[in-house]
Amino acid sequence: MSQILHRIGIKAKPTEVFRAVNTTEGLREWWTNEIEDNRDESGTLSFIFRSPGGECIGTISMKITQQTSPTTLHWECVGGPDDWIGTKVAFKITEEDDQSTVIFSHSGWQEQSESFAHCNMKWATFLLSLRAYVESGQGRPSPNDIKIDNWN
Numbered sequence: 001m002s003q004i005l006h007r008i009g010i011k012a013k014p015t016e017v018f019r020a021v022n023t024t025e026g027l028r029e030w031w032t033n034e035i036e037d038n039r040d041e042s043g044t045l046s047f048i049f050r051s052p053g054g055e056c057i058g059t060i061s062m063k064i065t066q067q068t069s070p071t072t073l074h075w076e077c078v079g080g081p082d083d084w085i086g087t088k089v090a091f092k093i094t095e096e097d098d099q100s101t102v103i104f105s106h107s108g109w110q111e112q113s114e115s116f117a118h119c120n121m122k123w124a125t126f127l128l129s130l131r132a133y134v135e136s137g138q139g140r141p142s143p144n145d146i147k148i149d150n151w152n
Contacts, residue, residue: 001107001108001109001110002107002109002110002111002112002116003105003106003107003108003109004104004105004106004107004109004116004119004120004123005103005104005105006102006103006104006105006123006124006127007101007102007103007104008101008102008104008127008128008130008131009096009099009100009101009102009131010099010100010101010102010130010131010134010135011098011099011100011135012099012100012134012135013070013095013100014070014071014093014094014095014100015069015070016100016134017070017093017100017102017130017134018069018070018071018073018091018093019070020130020133020134021073021091021093021130022067022069022073024037024045026133027045027047028141029133029139029141030126030129030130030132030133030134030139030140030141031047031126031129031130031141031142032047032048032049032141032142032143033141033142033143033144034047034048034049034050034142035047035048036048039064042063043063043064044061044062044063044064044078044079045061045062045064045075046059046060046061046062046079047059047060047061047062049142049143049152050142050143051143051152052143052144054143057151057152058080058081059079059080060077060079060080060081060084061077061078061079061080062075062076062077062078062089063075063076063077063078065088070093071092071093071094072090072091072092072093073090073091074088074089074090074091075088075089075090076088076089077089081115083109083110083111083113083115083116084119086108087106087107087108087109088105088106088107088108089104089105089106090103090104090105090106090107091103091104092104092105102127102130104123104127106119106123118148118149118151121148122145122148122152125140125145125146125148126145128140128146129141129145129146
């Protein structure tokens, strides 16, 4: 099994970073601006990705499996592309010096495919968007994210 792994520093307290990754309002500011929050009914969040022209290019549903404020958030993918189903996403947030360090992982990939490579790069751009949002108030969520290839 393959795993995406990234580390990024953010000049903010862990509580601010955790709010950005664990609230609908925060997630809309750095990952995708269209989210269906079904945590009360099914424990899931559905993230809708659109082209700049408004065409739906994908939906990913995540079930929250662990959350410990302000240090840990785990999701399991329960809906989306076949190679995402069953994969797990984790945010581990620590405080070092005057910043938070986020260790991000997306594990359980069956193979290192083109999709894996695309998602690895996209996660890097979205983590930069997370940092920009937390530090300056302005992220780059989908559909205004950094485009890396013809898949988005």
